[in-house]
Amino acid sequence: MALEHAEVLRAAHLARIDLSESDAAHYLDDIRRILEMVDQLQSLDTEGVAPLAHPLEATQRLRADEVTETSLRDEYQRCAPQVENGLYLVPRVVE
């Protein structure tokens, strides 16, 4: 599955990372080599093997649906790039 230049640009767009054409060419070489290494997996027969997502196969624990956290908005917003009246500021989304 040889990686194409356009696929690197597509991944960069999906991941919201600004990438110039020349940066993409640089990453293409490296990522191609990494994916060639990864392609060794294809030689292994995994027919009927269930995917393993959690090493102990634990399932998600549930707890009672109750409020356990108090509001610490001011504290959490202290590390924000830009806030006003308790709101996070970003460039205008809707004109």
Next chain:
Amino acid sequence: MTDKLHHMTLTETAKALDAGIVSSRELTQELLGRIDRLDGQLNSFITVTADQALAAADRADQCRAKGEAGPLTGAPIALKDIFCTKGVKTTCGSKMLDSFVAPYDATVVEKLQAAGTVSLGKTNMDEFAMGSSNETSFYGAVKNPWDLNAVPGGSSGGSAAAVAAGLVPAAMGTDTGGSIRQPAAYCGITGLKPTYGRVSRYGMIAYASSLDQGGPMARSAEDCALLMNAIAGHDSRDSTSIARGVPNYSEELSAPLAGLKIGLPKEYFGEGLATDVGNAIQDAIKVFEGLGATVREVSLPHTSYAIPAYYVIAPAEASSNLSRYDGVRFGHRCENPTDLIDLYKRTRAEGFGEEVKRRILIGTHTLSEGFFDAYYKKAQQVRRLIHQDFLDAFEEVDVLMGPAAPTPAFDLGAKKDPVSMYLQDIYTIAINLAGIPGISVPAGFSNGRPVGLQILGTHFAEARLLNVAHQFQQSTDWHLRRPEFAEENA
């Protein structure tokens, strides 16, 4: 004794504090002085919290005066800069978090504080824990105290170098594919990666959530046991933390090893293993035979698929975890964004370093439409086969042993190609995929650079691993060797 405070193990430090030979304030001042004099050459700390450390030391001394001290009260430690610390800069080695002051403490940090330890600061690391040499840090590479031309390993390279150099007796690291064990090996210290879920991940900045695990790095197995007693256990704030009783890890250390069944995975002694490293490991195995253990060869047939599976699963999880760094709520934000997409894209292009971007791109690609089954699902199927290899081996033997890394520490700048860097993790990475615990202990040298013996056990066998490692350290003195660097200006 006080002229060699920096050589003491954590266990000896705790005893000296208990005996009143030294106060926590004196010890903290001594070590802060060493950091000040020596760390300019090593770069093992990103942030030194001298004021907070002295205040914590004073509290510990008062606590002791009142007769309320525990085993770790007043003992200095350091924290990998991946653990959130309230009111203290927490960078994860990234420009993205260069200005981030965490608004809360990680569970591990809370527990270590409750145990009375004194944190001297936050240690350097590969950016977002992605690296095997500490060279991907935004704050620059860390030097190996055994040889300043060598890397300390990664990603917990700052923690390993600081402990080896006598700047602090113990430090916390994290391990996603070998990031505690490989730097421990390269720096000649002892490092334990616990079973997945044994130590809470709450407040530990996520890289690959199904693999990440925090653990202790120190000068001996006995030291690691002391720290495990403080940090292990269930945490309701981490949904993958395991609700299971925690043993006293110090209690089993002295158990004799007669009858211990050791397996040597034949795949860990093949092509690519440096001769000196292989010889050091064989010598270590003889020590265990002398202690009454029996040794046999075993096979982990899917070993060669571990790195390929990891480089699908870890980047996939990373691409999802790191989507939170968007320049909106915390962390870096680009200048003058024209619209929201521009804000995201330039923030992330500027904030992340090259290795992090590479892994996000791989993860995004392999999870994208049309590729998911061929990569991610396939890798998770292979993960089960790797997991089964270990379960089968532990039917036959009690522990597995082999090298922690195929070579000793390599030179700074020596591995420019990412794939050759990734291959350094050949003996450590499968352990994270299987979720089992592993420990690296000093077992010799190759051209003056330390060699680490890795000991693996089945899930929740930490006490057994610490016992086996401790018995080795009662019979050898590799863990007591100190680099010349630690003597300079001391």
